[in-house]
Amino acid sequence: MALSGIQIFKLTPKKNCKECGCPTCMAFSMKVAQGAKQISECPHMSAEALEQLSEATAPPMKTIKVGTGDNEHTLGGETVLYRHEKTFVNKTVYAANICTCMDDAEIDAKLAQVPSVDYDRINERMYTEMINVNFGKDTTPERFAEVAKKAAAVRPIILSVKDEAAAKAALDAVKDTKPVLDGADASNYETFSKLATDAGVVLGVGGASIDELYDTVQKLEKLGNKNLILDVTMDSIKATFEAAVVIRRAALADGDRSFGYPSIVKVNKLTDDRELQQSLVALFTLKYGSIVVVDTMDYAMALPLYGLRQNLFTDPQKPMKVAPGIYPINGADENSVCLTTVDFALTYFLVSGELERSGVPCNLIISDAGGLSVLTSWAAGKLSATSISKYVQENVEGKIKNRTLIIPGKVAVLKGDLENKLPGWKIVVAPLEAVQLVKFLKDMKANGEI
Amino acid sequence: MPFNRKAHKFNASINEVEIGTGDKAIKLGGENTFPFYSFDGSLGSGPKIGVEITDLGLDAEPEGVKAYYAGCNTIGEIAKKAAEMPGGDFVVLRLAGGDPNGANKSVDDLVAVAKEVADAIDTPLVVEGCKNVEKDADLLAKVAGALQGKNILVMSAKEENYKAIGAAAGLAYGQKVGAESAVDINLAKQLNVVMTQLGVPASSIVMNTGSAAVGYGFDYTISTFDRVRAAALGQDDKMLQMPIITPVASETWAVKESTAAEEDADEGWGPVEARGISMEVQTATACLVSGSDAVILKHPESVKTISRLIRELV
Ligand code: B12
Numbered sequence: 132m133a134l135s136g137i138q139i140f141k142l143t144p145k146k147n148c149k150e151c152g153c154p155t156c157m158a159f160s161m162k163v164a165q166g167a168k169q170i171s172e173c174p175h176m177s178a179e180a181l182e183q184l185s186e187a188t189a190p191p192m193k194t195i196k197v198g199t200g201d202n203e204h205t206l207g208g209e210t211v212l213y214r215h216e217k218t219f220v221n222k223t224v225y226a227a228n229i230c231t232c233m234d235d236a237e238i239d240a241k242l243a244q245v246p247s248v249d250y251d252r253i254n255e256r257m258y259t260e261m262i263n264v265n266f267g268k269d270t271t272p273e274r275f276a277e278v279a280k281k282a283a284a285v286r287p288i289i290l291s292v293k294d295e296a297a298a299k300a301a302l303d304a305v306k307d308t309k310p311v312l313d314g315a316d317a318s319n320y321e322t323f324s325k326l327a328t329d330a331g332v333v334l335g336v337g338g339a340s341i342d343e344l345y346d347t348v349q350k351l352e353k354l355g356n357k358n359l360i361l362d363v364t365m366d367s368i369k370a371t372f373e374a375a376v377v378i379r380r381a382a383l384a385d386g387d388r389s390f391g392y393p394s395i396v397k398v399n400k401l402t403d404d405r406e407l408q409q410s411l412v413a414l415f416t417l418k419y420g421s422i423v424v425v426d427t428m429d430y431a432m433a434l435p436l437y438g439l440r441q442n443l444f445t446d447p448q449k450p451m452k453v454a455p456g457i458y459p460i461n462g463a464d465e466n467s468v469c470l471t472t473v474d475f476a477l478t479y480f481l482v483s484g485e486l487e488r489s490g491v492p493c494n495l496i497i498s499d500a501g502g503l504s505v506l507t508s509w510a511a512g513k514l515s516a517t518s519i520s521k522y523v524q525e526n527v528e529g530k531i532k533n534r535t536l537i538i539p540g541k542v543a544v545l546k547g548d549l550e551n552k553l554p555g556w557k558i559v560v561a562p563l564e565a566v567q568l569v570k571f572l573k574d575m576k577a578n579g580e581i
Numbered sequence: 582m583p584f585n586r587k588a589h590k591f592n593a594s595i596n597e598v599e600i601g602t603g604d605k606a607i608k609l610g611g612e613n614t615f616p617f618y619s620f621d622g623s624l625g626s627g628p629k630i631g632v633e634i635t636d637l638g639l640d641a642e643p644e645g646v647k648a649y650y651a652g653c654n655t656i657g658e659i660a661k662k663a664a665e666m667p668g669g670d671f672v673v674l675r676l677a678g679g680d681p682n683g684a685n686k687s688v689d690d691l692v693a694v695a696k697e698v699a700d701a702i703d704t705p706l707v708v709e710g711c712k713n714v715e716k717d718a719d720l721l722a723k724v725a726g727a728l729q730g731k732n733i734l735v736m737s738a739k740e741e742n743y744k745a746i747g748a749a750a751g752l753a754y755g756q757k758v759g760a761e762s763a764v765d766i767n768l769a770k771q772l773n774v775v776m777t778q779l780g781v782p783a784s785s786i787v788m789n790t791g792s793a794a795v796g797y798g799f800d801y802t803i804s805t806f807d808r809v810r811a812a813a814l815g816q817d818d819k820m821l822q823m824p825i826i827t828p829v830a831s832e833t834w835a836v837k838e839s840t841a842a843e844e845d846a847d848e849g850w851g852p853v854e855a856r857g858i859s860m861e862v863q864t865a866t867a868c869l870v871s872g873s874d875a876v877i878l879k880h881p882e883s884v885k886t887i888s889r890l891i892r893e894l895v
């Protein structure tokens with residue numbers, strides 16, 4: 132629970148020596164309560180007071196790391212429930228599932244499929260970050276360890292296992308890759324906690340209900356293990372949704388530290404239906420999954436999902452912008468055709484991506500549109516025939532000899548006005564969507580228009 | 582210490598708005614909790630799904646949609662089939678052909694289409710305009726009049742044309758009105774305020790607070806939903822307690838992920854239709870869990886999946 136300034140004040144030495152930069156201990160305490168100062172900035176605090184306070188002023192949700200090196204992922208550390216309150220910090224990571232119940236060929240095929248989804252969207256790498264290795268019925272510890280090792284060579288893994296011998300064998304094989312050991316529950320938490328601590332890995336803890344999970348977490352904390360992830364997967368979709376929400380809310384809105392850990396949701400256990408799985412993975416991206424496991428992540432599922440995640444985790448305060456300028460594409464020079472769009476990063480990347488794919492040399496002209504999308508900036512008066520023509524006359528005409536300007540289809544209404552304001556230029560209206568540009572430019576080229 | 586579960590209850594609820602008539606009439610809204618938070622309170626009648634068809638026929642539709650409507654020759658037959666789509670609750674007719682920069686069909690022709698659709702189905706009907714504010718003002722007012730007594734929802738009343746559409750649909754002909762604003766809580770509220778000042782009862786208004794495909798400015802859509810619901814329930818803001826309806830199909834089936842043919846797409850993307858369904862399913866899910874009381878979809882696979890999601894969570 133967060134402490135008030137008065138509660139903190141009671142623990143200070145009350146010297147009013149100003150060494151912390153505050154006029155009085157009381158002023159200092161107020162700042163600490165607001166999060167503006169760290170308790171460690173007072174050099175005279177007693178050891179007990181420090182311990183008591185650092186516990187109480189710690190962030191509401193722990194930040195946990197899994198994997199190593201380039202494959203390390205940071206989970207949790209959130210402070211708010213809604214993105215408009217403050218930027219979400221650590222994005223959801225996705226895991227594909229393999230099971231020792233599959234035969235070797237199937238496992239190898241799946242492990243080969245995982246890296247196939249890997250692409251860039253607005254300077255962010257989009258790929259399946261983890262693999263969940265499920266312990267199937269009748270699996271020997273040796274086989275589990277062997278499959279885990281294969282998987283860990285591809286991605287950081289989650290060991291989903293409740294069998295102690297199998298967990299131990301797998302950890303011996305892969306502990307250096309910093310997997311998650313997801314298998315603790317009310318019945319085995321002591322042995323599993325020891326396994327995880329000895330191996331230096333994060334422990335995943337689950338339960339049949341929210342209350343049981345809470346109880347087990349408290350027992351683990353008593354054992355001194357706070358390197359945890361909460362497996363909120365329950366026996367139905369409804370119960371899992373409830374657990375994901377209630378647990379995150381308890382931590383962030385109600386200050387309950389025992390639930391202040393990242394979560395894992397195994398959508399693959401809730402349904403076999405692929406379409407429903409992709410609905411659920413979107414659902415648990417928005418509602419508080421730190422790791423979400425699906426059976427298979429293919430492109431069709433990934434494309435909307437990673438777009439959603441990128442939107443969700445952007446800073447709500449500042450739009451992503453690119454600098455105004457002339458961007459030559461495909462080796463364009465002063466004689467190449469010109470196209471124009473806005474300085475909103477998303478728009479820029481979508482349009483420039485298509486222009487590159489067309490193979491047609493062209494100059495993409497970006498003027499200042501307030502970092503807004505085409506229609507938004509047009510509706511806000513930031514993209515107009517005046518703004519475009521002014522930019523072209525001041526910054527383009529001296530550098531580019533070509534006099535054909537292609538404008539976005541969504542602002543086709545600007546054509547007439549632009550023709551008046553840009554004498555000597557031929558204004559061409561492009562299709563509505565960037566994806567149509569490849570064909571559009573190729574056709575123009577074939578017709579000798581550019 | 583056992584888990585001390587704190588209740589998060591509100592003393593306010595979302596209005597319940599009925600559309601359609603008879604046995605098949607449905608209610609939108611009625612909940613007093615955040616989306617799907619059944620553990621906190623009531624979800625009202627639960628989210629609903631609209632099945633979208635347009636006056637432009639099926640030529641431009643994805644294969645799975647064409648296949649579903651195979652054998653339908655008239656808009657009436659298409660509408661009847663849409664009404665039967667498993668998982669759907671109502672039919673949405675989008676009069677896209679009215680667009681002056683597109684097919685530019687006449688208002689009379691489109692009103693006739695709306696009548697044919699309404700006569701062919703007994704499920705509730707929602708009518709969307711062509712996005713051109715002047716044309717919609719005239720078109721939707723006339724549709725509202727022509728379908729008097731059907732208790733339809735007339736969408737697309739915006740800041741620029743709410744007077745014409747609101748007065749006709751909401752006042753003269755007793756229909757329900759969809760108030761459309763641009764992804765901003767203040768604009769949504771403002772439109773509801775002026776609409777009620779015009780005399781349209783708050784209980785006849787459904788909001789469209791803006792939509793986008795995931796990955797395409799959807800961040801603002803989420804935050805608008807979140808903030809609208811927080812104000813409606815947490816602060817009992819009567820001018821934001823209207824249920825929310827979100828057109829999903831018209832956004833998601835236009836973006837690259839859903840339109841680039843396999844041979845034109847980036848390597849590995851696979852068949853286009855699966856990508857389109859994914860866009861539709863995931864965007865609809867994201868809208869519902871953020872605050873929509875109804876989503877408008879078009880692919881039978883998406884309708885099936887989202888109706889299953891709703892059944893699992895309600
Ligand atoms: C997110 C959003 C916002 C965000 C802005 C985010 C941003 N950085 O732009 C916020 C909330 C701030 C906002 C505000 C407003 N918005 Co707004 N917004 C949207 C929303 C939901 C998505 C926009 C988006 O990000 N699109 C994605 C980008 C990539 O699209 P794009 O830039 O158009 O690019 C595509 C194509 O145009 C094409 N393209 C781009 N350039 C080029 C170039 C060529 C040559 C070619 C071929 C193609 C091409 O490629 C891209 C992909 O295909 C849309 C609704 C929607 N679903 O589109 C409304 C929308 C654009 N907004 C609208 C409005 C009215 C506004 C406001 C004016 C509202 C108001 N009255 O205050 C304000 C203005 C802002 C201000 N005052 O500062 C309206 C515009 C109506 C109209 N038809 O004119 C829309 C359509 C919503 C609606 N239905 O009413 N908005």
Ligand code: SF4
Nearest residue numbers: 147148149151156173
């Ligand atoms: S440094 Fe410590 S003792 Fe000195 S004024 Fe600040 S809080 Fe008080």
